[in-house]
Amino acid sequence: MAGSPASNCSNTLVDHVILDLDGTLIDTETLLDEVYAKIVWKYGKKWEWDGIGLIKRLGKRPLEVAASLVEDYELPCTADELLDETLSHVETMWSRAKALPGATRLLKHLRAHKIPIGLASNSPAKNIRSKLAYQPGWLESFKVIVAGDEVKEGKPSPEIYLEAAKLLKARPSSCLVIEDSPTGVNAGKAAGMKVVAVPSIPSKIARALYSGADSVLNSLLDFRPELWGLPPFQDWVGKALPIEPWYLGGPVIKGFGRGSKVLGIPTANLPTAALGSQLSQHVCGIYLGWAGLSNRGVYKMVMSVGWNPFFDNAAKTVEPWLLHDFPDDFYGEELRLIVVGYIRPEANFSSLELLIERIHEDAEIAKAALDLLPFSSYQDDKFLTTPLAKQ
Ligand code: ADP
Ligand code: RBF
Ligand code: MG
Numbered sequence: 001m002a003g004s005p006a007s008n009c010s011n012t013l014v015d016h017v018i019l020d021l022d023g024t025l026i027d028t029e030t031l032l033d034e035v036y037a038k039i040v041w042k043y044g045k046k047w048e049w050d051g052i053g054l055i056k057r058l059g060k061r062p063l064e065v066a067a068s069l070v071e072d073y074e075l076p077c078t079a080d081e082l083l084d085e086t087l088s089h090v091e092t093m094w095s096r097a098k099a100l101p102g103a104t105r106l107l108k109h110l111r112a113h114k115i116p117i118g119l120a121s122n123s124p125a126k127n128i129r130s131k132l133a134y135q136p137g138w139l140e141s142f143k144v145i146v147a148g149d150e151v152k153e154g155k156p157s158p159e160i161y162l163e164a165a166k167l168l169k170a171r172p173s174s175c176l177v178i179e180d181s182p183t184g185v186n187a188g189k190a191a192g193m194k195v196v197a198v199p200s201i202p203s204k205i206a207r208a209l210y211s212g213a214d215s216v217l218n219s220l221l222d223f224r225p226e227l228w229g230l231p232p233f234q235d236w237v238g239k240a241l242p243i244e245p246w247y248l249g250g251p252v253i254k255g256f257g258r259g260s261k262v263l264g265i266p267t268a269n270l271p272t273a274a275l276g277s278q279l280s281q282h283v284c285g286i287y288l289g290w291a292g293l294s295n296r297g298v299y300k301m302v303m304s305v306g307w308n309p310f311f312d313n314a315a316k317t318v319e320p321w322l323l324h325d326f327p328d329d330f331y332g333e334e335l336r337l338i339v340v341g342y343i344r345p346e347a348n349f350s351s352l353e354l355l356i357e358r359i360h361e362d363a364e365i366a367k368a369a370l371d372l373l374p375f376s377s378y379q380d381d382k383f384l385t386t387p388l389a390k391q
Contacts, residue, residue, distance in 0.1 A: 013229025014176040014194055017110055018164045021121040023180035023200040024220075025103040025138075026131060030280065031096055032057075035089040036069065039082065045073045060183060061122045061154040062086070094130045101243065101283050102220030105235070106178075107141040113231040117141055118164040120177075122148035122155055122184075144168055156183045158191035165191070176228050178220075182209040189213075194228065218345035219283035238369040240288055240341035247383055248318070249336040250274025256311070259319070263356055267303070267319035268335055279305075279316055286343040288366035288375065291322045292336040292384025299324045301337060302359075302366035309348040310355050323363055336384045340375045341366075 022028040037047035053072070057065045066086065067079035075082060110117050121128055125147035132139045144167040151159045165172050177188030180200040188195040189212045197213035198220055199206040210216045217223060221241060226232040235241065248270065255269035268291075272279065284306030291301035303320035307313045320337055343362055349355040369375050 014174050015229070016116050016118065016165070016168050016170040016175045017230070018118040018120050018161060018168075018175050018177050018188075018193070020177070020179045020181070020184050021119060021128060021131065022123060023100075024178055024184075024198060025100060025107075026097045026135065027100050027281070028094075028097045028131065029200060031093050032086075032090065035086055035093070038089065039085055040069070040073050040075070043073070043075050043077075045075070061148050062124070064154075091130070094127070095134045097131060097134070098281065099135055100220060102223065104135070104137070105233075106220055106223065107138060109225070109233055110230070111141050115230060116143045116168050116170070118143060118168050118175075119145045120160045120164045121146075122160070124149040155181075155187035156190065158187050161188055161191035161193060165193075176230075178223070179213075182212075185210055185213045196223065196228075198223075218285060221283060221285070221342050222345055237341070237372050237375065239365045240343050240369040240375065242340065242374050243287075243342050245289075245378060246278055246282065246339045247337070248275055248278055248339070249334060249383075252331050252333055252335050254331065255317070255319070256313070258311075259321075262352070263359070265321055265356065265359055266329075267321050268330070270318060270335060270337075272315075272317075275318060279318065282339075284316070285345050286362050287339045288341045288343060288362075288369060289320075289337055289339040290370070290378050290381070290384055291320060293330060293333055294336075294385050294387050295333065296326075296330070298379055298384050300367055300370045302343075302363050303337075303339070304346060306346040309346055310352075321359070321363065323367060334387070336386075338378045338381055338383060340378050341369060 019025060040047045056068055060068070063079055063083055066083040069075065070077065070079050070082055107117065119128070119142045123131070128145060128147050144164055146160050146164045146167065148154045148160070151163055153159050161175070161177060162172065165175050168175070172192040175193045177193045177195045178198060179185045179188055179195060180198050185195050185197050195213045197210040197216045199210055199216065207216065224232070250270040252268045253271050255267060259265055259267040282305055286302065286304050288302050290298055292298045300323040301320050302323060303318060305316070305318050307316055308319070343365055347358070349358065
């Protein structure tokens with residue numbers, strides 16, 4: 001499959017999995033960003049939403065993060081004061097942290113196959129408990145939990161992972177770590193473990209920072225347990241993975257102006273405002289679903305979400321191709337989408353022809369899969385055709 005790792009290069013099999021929490025299983029980064037922005041603004045400074053700061057903060061312990069923010073933003077307070085202020089804000093926010101795509105699926109799968117799971121997080125034990133409390137079934141999934149305040153040194157020291165392995169009674173070399181931060185990846189490698197990275201920062205910036213990992217994935221949706229000697233997922237239907245459906249809609253607007261012209265594949269674009277937080281919440285990749293145009297009908301649909309590496313776009317967009325021949329275009333019409341399955345990560349290609357060929361293959365996969373349950377059942381959803389005013 002294009003863009004996904006063909007194998008794990010080490011051929012070593014594992015029988016234990018140790019997971020990081022923030023940024024790997026739940027999306028706490030988005031919440032924390034909101035809090036930092038508020039505090040920094042209070043001190044008269046402007047928060048940089050560029051993702052560069054995130055690279056510095058990822059996987060650090062809270063006090064270290066506070067210290068680097070005080071320095072970078074020249075804040076008139078101590079790291080301790082900033083940390084206290086941050087904590088007073090975030091305490092009430094953990095319930096808003098969402099499970100990342102594929103996280104619950106992974107935990108359920110490992111648990112069903114009796115693979116012992118550890119959790120190794122730099123956060124303090126108290127915060128870990130608060131975060132897990134909002135995710136049904138998660139707490140019971142972990143055989144051991146090691147928190148940042150239960151070890152002498154946080155990541156990138158290997159201590160937290162070694163402690164988790166000890167409690168699991170596992171040899172480090174038989175443990176697989178899954179991590180989103182470079183710091184965490186380094187901790188896992190220093191502990192002598194296999195490490196899969198699922199970067200929570202845009203892949204353009206990310207690759208070099210994760211060179212220590214045994215494999216770098218686009219998201220947990222691309223994790224193939226069998227490459228590590230673990231039981232494979234069996235929830236793919238045809239060549240697509242059912243996901244919690246997401247609903248979006250809005251008037252069709254002009255896009256990059258190259259879909260039909262350059263690729264011969266028109267994609268109907270929606271305004272960013274209509275997508276809201278959906279755009280940041282969902283991982284980049286190729287998806288399938290149903291599209292509704294209220295005056296025309298309901299159609300099968302295949303789409304890409306992301307930066308289109310082949311064209312190296314500056315913005316993340318949603319590009320739905322309706323699998324139907326229309327006699328004309330339909331700018332301005334209300335388009336409704338229910339996204340029901342995942343096909344693959346976004347990829348780069350050595351030629352335009354190969355990109356086009358791959359997109360047509362995606363369309364064939366979508367056409368076939370959308371006839372199967374559970375994908376087919378969404379075809380009759382009223383959301384697809386209800387005129388705006390009546391909803
Ligand atoms: P743009 O850059 O404006 O998105 P495209 O070349 O990608 O231009 O063409 C997309 C437009 O083509 C859509 O907005 C829609 O009006 C029209 N269109 C016609 N057939 C289709 C189709 N099967 N799927 C998506 N859009 C289509
Ligand atoms: N662009 C990429 O750069 N890499 C991809 O892997 C990729 N896959 C796509 C899959 C589908 C089903 C569709 C509809 C588009 C895909 N494109 C991909 C996006 C294509 O570049 C995009 O439609 C145009 O850039 C729109 O102007
Ligand atoms: Mg388009």
